[in-house]
Amino acid sequence: MSSSTSASVEARSQAFQTVFEDICREIQGSVLPDIVLPWADDDGAASDSCLLGPSLEGGMPGRLALHLKNNLVDLSAFDQGDYQD
Template sequence: MASSTSSSVEARSLIFQTEFEDICREVQGLVQSNVIVPWFEDGVASESCLLVPSLEGGMPERLTVHLKDNLVDLSAFDKGDY
């Protein structure tokens, strides 16, 4: 039984990884390479900063759907940007 469970997890992991890599290739041109950017709260720059790279325009919808469909917890980013 453990063997079939392990095989199932490996198969799902490979499917997740393949789709994730495809999406990453698509958005590669949107990556901003600034090292440090200000953190904004309610449209106002705070004293905090983010280490980036970040994605221009935030996380693409296809990537958000892929992560949520695969039970990746995105709650840390609910009020932030990617």
């Protein structure tokens, strides 16, 4: 790999990290730290299921999803449901 390619990858990685860290600071208060959370359906009714945390209250923020998709992070696992699924 040439040094110019290496410098380009380094610059893109640094730019990705900077924006990612900014988003993480913004959503810090939305992170639910509990390891096991009671699961409620979309209507708010309790169920016998639990969610393994940590998780994000309200699911993955749009800005974070867009940043990851724009930077070629594979989010295909989330295509069939929301982030908390």
